[in-house]
Amino acid sequence: MKKFWLMKSEPSEVSVDDALAAPKSTVPWTGVRNYQARNFMRDGMQVGDGVLFYHSSCAEPGVVGIARVASAAYTDPTQFDPQSPYCDLASKPEAPRWLLVDVQVVHKTRNLTLPELRADADLQDLLVLKKGNRLSITPVEPAHWHVILLRLGVSE
DNA sequence: GCCAACGTTGGC
């Protein structure tokens, strides 16, 4: 059964345009350093799942594209890279702690902004809108997914 | 830059 996810990226790190410019519009989703988010990738995601590409920590946070999960979870190489801000010396190559999936952008959309999402009566329970939410990956209810695609004028 | 909320660490 196809599932749906919201994945946050700081556009100063990897924007939807950066992803579109990559080969096959696909980027490895590096840098997840939270166990719950990792477990969503490892245990929850399947190739083909729907992804809302969300820009966070920027002037206009919001959903800026529709993407898909393009690989199974595999070892995030940045955890072993001393040059990387995501390097984790506690993670050993024989037992990698952090994983990633490849994410392929399917459509760039307009920015469905955070204030718009908040104002939408049909999206009140969207996890990313919950107070104190900090998870960089959250599951999205099918009903919420459909509403958001409708708002963006994207047909499925 | 501020600060609320949350996750992690480490002493006990």
Add this chain to the structure above:
DNA sequence: GCCAACGTTGGC
């Protein structure tokens, strides 16, 4: 296992 201290996230 508890919990205070600390670091990080992320909107504003």
